Amino acid sequence: VSSRIITYLNEPEFADALNDNVKYLLFAGEKFNTNLLKVVERNHNIQLFNGYGPTETTVISSVKNLTEEVIKNGGNIKNIRISTGKPLCNFTTYILDKYLKPVPIGVVGEIVLGGYSLGRGYLNRNEINIKKFIHDPFLTMKGTNNNMYKTGDIGNWNEEGEVVCVGRIDFQVKIRGQRIELSEIENVILEMEQIDNSVVLCKRKENKEQYLVAYYISNTEEINGNQIRNYLKEKLPRYMIPNYFIEIKEIPVTNNGKLDRKALPEPSINDMIKEEYIAPETETEKEICNIFSQIFKIDINEIGKMGNFYDLGGDSLNAISILSMIEKKFDIKIKFKDFMNNSVINELASYIDSIIQNKDNNYQVDIIERRNSKEFPITSQQLGVYIDSIKNSNTIIYNVPMTFILKNNVNIEKVKKSFEALFAENDILRTKYNSKEINGKTEIYGIVDDECELKFEEYTYENANSFVRPFELSSAPLIRVGFIGNEVLMFDMHHIITDGFTTKVIINEINKYYNEGKFNENEIQFSDYAIYLNEN
Template structure:
């Protein structure tokens, strides 16, 4: 290959990160990237063909192959693949008898249970996309999702149905309507009768929205099938594995958990309420259940002190992964993988194997995906510079339910896609990334959620990573607080591993690693870090710092003049909750 061709090939990486071998040369203009991308120079595409058109067909293939294998365990209850198939088929026929057809959105309002997986499969089998709603959501949020999604049917328990009696569609209660459901044939519906295609919707999952209302992300069967197929290749889950299902079904991470098991004919171990709220005791419960595959947010593992010996595959996602966590959880024969991807890209878009001492990155694109690092003008950034992450490929969602303006702002035509893929679109994530010298993408936080303190841009996750390096620190978080109007300060939160942490030593470490403006003004010890239902850190629920006594050899001296009083008021506001004398 000529020198000019090499330069063109290497420059294309600034837009599309893929298989191509790249150098440190900078990015180039959009038109050149388009030409290179269309020649396949910098695209990461799957070499394999997705075997299934519809998500439920993946489950059905395992039913046919291993009908007597245990499919799901929930506490003391377990069902085989055949039993779960028959339950789902009966529900599918019941829904169709009630008028549910192809394209009818069906909401699920069920706690994690065998019935929940029956409902998920039954809804898909009757030709409808499912809309999972967490029963712990406030009633107002549930009502909004039911209305906004346009759901024509609801599958709840009887008591949850009573709480939403104003819903005007079909209601199929898994418990109270059990006799009617059980009376249906357990035979699989004819696919030609159902008539679903790969371009039909598979599910709609609601994520937090900037408007204060959640947004429904529409995922098609082709995207879900591709995810399950390539994750089967990437992670290599085996029939003898036991996969933990700990995420709420209303979060897209649950799609990964459920289908890692079902595509392999493995056993899905569903979290009981005791497991979901176990805290540090979860290690023991996972060990007792023989869990071998765990997909979770790093925050969850930060709270676990004991190992889970049977774990052979540990998948991180949803948050930045601290290097220290890798060192704590690596074991011989255990694989650790870091993943990245928004709901709008069908769960994950990139992945990277992790090892102690190596930088933690989000890796390279999943086969079938394209990842671009662009500036504000949608131009590729030079290698080594930070750009916004845009995602293209088969996993890109259809858009948001009933929000054409938001959809147009985040989803647009892919100018770098191959010529034969004229319908290709890319999704603007709002996340920042940088391509390192080894060709892996480093995650650099959110473009729209970095905090600004006294004119400085501050990435809170960077501070948290340094806090985590402190001796005796089990978990850490950081927040920019304004407990006194007009006075902002950084507060670091730490969970000690053994009761206490030497704060002065920790501060010394922070000062050695961070610029002065990034060192938290206060460090607060807490027993636990608040988490969202997804398992991610709930930064907004971190507590206000507590007042503390400052050791002094003499009694505090109060202001004696008006000038001293005014100065003291300013200092007390700045150094709250510390006492000023």
């Protein structure tokens, strides 16, 4: 297990002992620490293997020779892609989605194992056996006990047909609406030469708010949490940056040598990495600090005038809430992009003060004109999604699917009529995207297709996983609605026409029409907003 050995790697006596006495090193039982590649960097004669497999399948089910990868890379351990190799003989390895269907190469799913070495189950633990040891519908290996084991690990196939173990389903967390895998953060921290080992945990405050803690072992006194945080800010989205950084001497392990997460120390306020506190000075700065304190649920005495919206973990929903509170407090409207461009509290306060001053000089809030246009230029936010979707036409990464369990008394026909009414009311739901030649340049335009139809798809529990599939951006509509009998409602939209906030609005509008037979009035369409942005 890598946790046992990693702390000794920088000891000269230990390194000499490895070089003189060890030919083969096989690690398994937990995530491979990339710093172990230093063993091969020093001595190519040591064969270093990364193995994978739980006890339930008689330990090792796949293995990868990493020494060969380092040699292929010219002896350089940088950018080595870590996998657990191909399945061994007598093993079957599947990577399945939540409906137990195989996923394509590169798509993450649960690792499920079978074959001759699979155990029969846990002794006298039938309630667990039913969930974990399930029937193998593929039966690719005859003579086995016809079962397969759900490991609870998540991973994917790479292009070489090897298993890449990403982490545990249990360790996937959702921070500020974003689902992340903690091992991704750990791997970036391990890129730093001064770091020997790292563990990242997700914890909860008393108010249930989640936060990230990074524990690290350094090989020098010249590294601290603030430096690690700055490195992560260059590599990761802001929502993946831990709030706390704690240096430890060693990684605690259980009796069987695996990481003991419960034994890691609890973070204190001294472990939080934040900007140097500078007290707010103006009344506007004090009010903004108070608003940020309420939104992020942080003590107001910890938020100074240099507090940054992004560093505090802000997202688009937080921004909307802050803008709403600013409007109520100061009786002004701030554009979303202007708020994002003034993300530091003192900058935002100065910007608000300038608006208030100009307001007294006949400051006017922009009013978007309704034009009823059936064509509009794509917005800058949409353009990035469009380009990536065109490059990767078979991807579903930009699908925004949702599923709802319907109550027994729900009228399916009324639900369908609500969707049809919403579809007719909102041009964006009938929009497709094509290129046009304008003044010798190719431009991307949204085109409202009033001829397209919203179709309702019918599924069973067995084939429901085929509902989410790639959209063709040049063909409207970019929304699908499906049902599993009268029990489940599914709808899926492309991210180019929606986001998390818009999806909530759609749900509320469907609910309103279902109960009242009417929507809230649309003063403008998305096309009006897009044209306004293009002209301003």
